[in-house]
Structures are given as C-alpha cells and as structure tokens.
Amino acid sequence: MAERRYRSASGAPLALRCRQHSASCRELAVRCPRLQLRSLSAVTSAVWLAAYGLFVLCENSVVLSAAIFLMLLGLIIYLHCVKIDQESLLVIGSLGIQLTSSYASGKESTTFIEMSQVKDVVINEAIHMQKVIYYLCILLRDPQDPQGVSEVVPLFQSSKPRLDCLIEVYKSCHEILDQRKTASQSD
C-alpha cells in the first residue's frame, strides 16, 4: 500500500494510493483536495453581504431568510452531487473493472464493466478549455464489429491527474489486463 503525491492538470495536489489485494486484483485510488474552509467562508460572506445590501435597499426581511435558505441548499447540493473526494479504480482480472466516485457527503456512485466488454485501457489527449490534457480511458468492445470500439469511458474526470500519475495507473492496469491475454493464449 503505497501513497504518492502528484498534481492535477490545474495544479492542485493529489494523492495516488495503490493496493494489491491478490495476484489478479488491484485497487488504485486518487484522492482530490478537500473542501477548503477559507473558500467556503469567502462564498458564505459574499452571499450574505449581498443579501444584506438588498435588505437595506428594499427593507424586506424575506431577503435575508431566503439568502440563508439558498446558501444551505446550495451547500448541501454541492457536497452531495458536485464535490468528489476520491475516485478509485478496482481491477479484478477475469471479472472486470469497477469505477467508484465518492462524494464529499459520503455518497458513492459505482459502475462495473465486465472484462468481456473491455477492449483496452489507453491514455488519450483532449482539448479541455484552453489546455491540452491527458486522460485515461477504457475502450469498450463493439458486439457487432470485433475490431471496433463502441464506447470510450473516461476515468478520473474530476481529479484530472497529470501524465506521470496516469502512467503509473496505466502500467498497473496493464499488468493485470495482460494476464488475461496470456491466459487466453495458453488455453
């Protein structure tokens, strides 16, 4: 169980943790930076100052209670649906690949892709906003066309690690994926 520090595409610090459960099972987790107290207090004070300014203008206390309510609602929605704490990849040779995103409120959203659907795991380039970034993705097999790719599933979308971290994950994944190729060749 090793934890190494990397950076994301925008410069935020990330931590990659690699765990080997058995010869054919590996778990790779990328931890994103937590919610900062200073940014939270900055947003809260800005919203409440604006609400107080409106209250002074229109003398209606509904504005203040509405601002508090909206602030709370916005915070809950942000923590439950937007802020991702950790993204992990569980590769089980011969079963499949599982992607998990855990949100700041504790919610986890999981997707499991069976090994028969996985064609390959590659690193691609993409234009994102004004930058060119690298991202890791899983290529899914097309049932009709054996050589074709039916879908591309990008990984680590919210943490966006840089190339060095991606190369580590890529090598780990391929150690297990190549095992199934040797297994199918020897049968």
Add this chain to the structure above:
Amino acid sequence: MVLKVFFPSCCSSAESGILIGRWISEQNSAVILAVVHFPFIPVQVKHYLREVQQVTKVSVSVLGSWNNSKQEKEESLSEFLEDLGTIFSHEPWIQISKEGDSKFWNCSTLQKQSDNHREEEIILVYYDQRKVMLSHLHPTLDTADHRAEDASKLSAIFNTVADSKVLFMTDRYDDGPIKMTHWQSDGVEASIIVELMKQASVPACMLLTFLLSLVSGVCNSRVLKFWPLSFLWSKLSTCEQLGHRLQHLQVISSSKKAQNQTQLMRKANVFVSLLIDVALGILLMSWLYRKNQIGHLADTLIPVADHVAEELQDLLQWLMGAPAGLKMNRALDQVLGRFFLYHIHLWISYIHLMSPFIEMILWYVGLSACLGLTVALCILSDIIALLTFHIYCFYVYGARLYCLKIYGLSSLWRLFRGKKWNVLRQRVDSCSYDLDQLFIGTLLFTILLFLLPTTALYYLVFTLLRLLVVIVQGLIHLLVDLINSVPLYSIILRFCRSYRLAAGVKFRVLEQQDGKPLRLLMQINPLSYGNVVQTYRLPTYSCYPKDSWTSLCKKLFLGELIYPWKHKGEKQE
C-alpha cells in the same frame, strides 16, 4: 485460468455437506445454490437433481464439498469428503472448508483429468441469494436477440439463481430424503395479505372484464358514430382521455398472466397510475362539493365571461380609433369593428340565456371528476375551449381575410411583373396580358395594398389572443400527459426495494489473508431514477407540436390556420 466461486452468504454458517449449483464452463465459474447435508444417499441426490433440471432447465449438479468444522480439524471427515468426489464426478471438484468462526476459508480444487498441474487462483464471491433471485437486470435482453455468447456473464448468474426457484422449496427442516440449506433456511417468507389479494383478484378481474365489455360495446355502437356526434367526440379531449383509460382498464383486467418482467411492470404501473388518478379525483371532488364551491364557481363564471366580453369590446373600440397612433382606413375599420362587436353581443346574450342552467350543468359535470383527476383537467380544458369560442371565431375570420388578401396581393404582384402562376406545371410562367387586364389588375393591387395594414392589425391582435388560449390549453394537456405517463410503481419500487431494479453489480473487497483465496462481496447496483422513468414510461396519446418554429412562423405570415398541437394517432392533413 482463474476459478470464480459464487457462494451465497446465507450458507456461511451451514453444517458440513456437499455443494450443489451450476457450473458455467465458458466463464470458469461455479454458482453455488445450496448445501445438502449428511446423511444422504447419493442415488437419491442424483435423482432429485435430475428432476430439478427437468423442471427449471438449469443444469444443476453437485459441484463440491463444504466442511464447516466447529472443533479442531477432523482428518477423517476431509478424507471422506475427498472420496465423495469420486462418487459425484464433476470436473473440477471444489472443496471449501471453514474452521470455527474464522472469516478466512480454505478453498481448493481437485482436478483428476488434468495433465499439467496448474495452481489456479480462486476468487470467492459472496452474494445475497434472495436479492439476486428477486432482482431484474437492466438493460433487458429481449428473447429476440438473445445469443449465448453475447449474453453478459452477470445475466447468466442472475438467471441461474432466478430460474432455480423450485430448488428453494424444500428445506432441511422438511421430512424428505434431501436436507438443504439456502436462503429460505432462515425462515420461509410469505405474506398472508399478498396471498389473499391473489385469490381475490381472479373474480375481481372477471367482473371488471364483463363490465368493460359492456361499456366498450356501448361506445362502439353505431348510434354514436353518426356525423355530428363523431365530430364532437373527436374534438373533445375528454373523450380521448376516457378512451385511453378504458384501454388501461382492459390491460389490467385481462386474464392472461404477464409473460415477462416488462409486461408485469407495465401492468403494475398502469394499476397504480389509475389508483392515484382516481384518488386525486375524489379528493378534488370532495373539495369542490364541500362548502358549495360549485355554486361559487357558477356565480363567478358569468361575471368572468362578461368581463372578457367587455375587454374585447374595449379592444375593438381601440382598434376602430387610431390604435398605437397608426392611421387606419376608416371605412374598412368601421365595417370590421362593427361586425366583430355584433358577434360579441350575440355571444353575451347566449351566455346570459344559459346562466340559470350553469350551476346544474357544473354540478353534474363535476361528478365526473371521480373518474380521475386527468378527466377533470380535460373537462376544464374543454370548458376553456367552449368559453373562448368567440376568440376562435374571430381568429378564423381575421385569418381568412388576411389570407385572401395575401394571395390576392401575390397574384396581382405577379401580374404587375407580367408573370402568371401555372397550375398545371406548379411554377411561375411569363404571360402577356391585355392592356385593360393590366389596368384593372394594377388598380386592384393598389387597393389591396393600402387596405393591408388594417386587416393585418386585426389579424395580429386576434392571432395573439388565440395563441394565448392555445398555450393555456397546451399546459393543461401537458399536466394530463405527465399524470398519464409517469411510472409511479417503478419509482416507489426503486425507493423501497432498490435491489429489484438492478443496473449492474458492485464488488467490495473484503479482508484478505495471504495464502487464502481473494474474498469479494457482490452487491446489487440499483438503477438511477432517471433510467427507471425512461425505461418504464407509459405510452400515451401525447400531444406535441406539429410544426417546427420556422414552418409555424411561415404559416402565421401567410395567414393559414394553425392547429399547433397534434395528437398521436390523428390522421395527417
């Protein structure tokens, strides 16, 4: 190759015995369904398994042995279990043993016919048998394109457990020759209420079918198909909604059992939708009939109609003057204005004639709200259409006048330039006109051109009013559509029993120990709410916009009559 063993978590504390289940050789995995305890006679076990195989079409066989020793390791028992492998020949013979309360089990395989001894890695996957049995995997593979090699591995496992219901009927507490442990061993589950409802539903369905056949016989009778009545039925949205609900009732009360999961869910959704609709309708009715709300409504209806008529009269007076500073053609203005004013006068007299009967009509019409909230909303939409009938008439007059003017203008414009519309060839051809034809044509063109602003203004005003009414009706129909199509039963099922609707599975890695097989827990990943609504949406006769924005604007410009909402199933004009 890696060997995967799917072990039901309910059998973790079972006593020693042999494992029965299904061996899927393409995936090198064994799905264990139950544990058969000692003492048993091997011949009887084989006979029982053959019977089960015939009924369920699942190739159930003895896969291995299970040793749960609560005391120290018993050497003799483990040798006995190995010898069992020779009686029940299965390749490979799986041996799982558990010591005391340890979490980490020993799992090994015996390959008798292998030439090279490979150390196979074994993965032990625990699954909750009851949940996997009741769950339904999405996206559903229809039987049409069901191919064995394309079927996903997970669906094979889910189908194995779901199809083996017969196996779970006998238990170790029964007095048969076979004593098994599976998910029912924790206590056989059944519900008295569900059984009673199943018994009561059969005569209820038969009664409902009989009543529905009577009703549909009346509806389809020839009396109602004569021209004025059939035209009326097609225009009223209430009749369409009633027909739709009748169809739903027929679906529910049909005596055929649902073939597969989709049909079962559709029936359940329709039933819950009808129930909620009727409940909301009865709620609305109780509110309407309490404290004489109908009387209040009837009392406010006439003043509202009067108010609308007065506003229209004011509008027309404004148009007859100099609206927004524009100068109108005095004569045409007065003619059109007086024509429309007379129309409004007729309408108001008609409403006043009806006023003593309004309350009674409303009272009886309100009773129909007990058929459902959707019916009440459709009736509201129809009442709005009837009350704003004069706006519709004005719109038609204005549109026809404007349309005639536009066609006249375009044809005379072509004459101006020396061209003509060739009806045969559907194109514009040049044509030589006589001098008098040209003279009269130019005169008419000038007249029509200078009368255009007046007509255009009337057309614009009444089109806007008509569009307002259409938008209000459209919103009501949208609400009706929503109530008709939302699959409430599926949403409640996803909320309360989320394992029934599975989008997939998720694995959790449990504590590991070196040298022991990899332990995983397989849980069901439920479908998201958006996917639930999308998959199980009820089909409706939904109304959606007939034209795109460009063709709508073009029609408005040319003065063609617009009917923006089209119902599914209506003939295309």
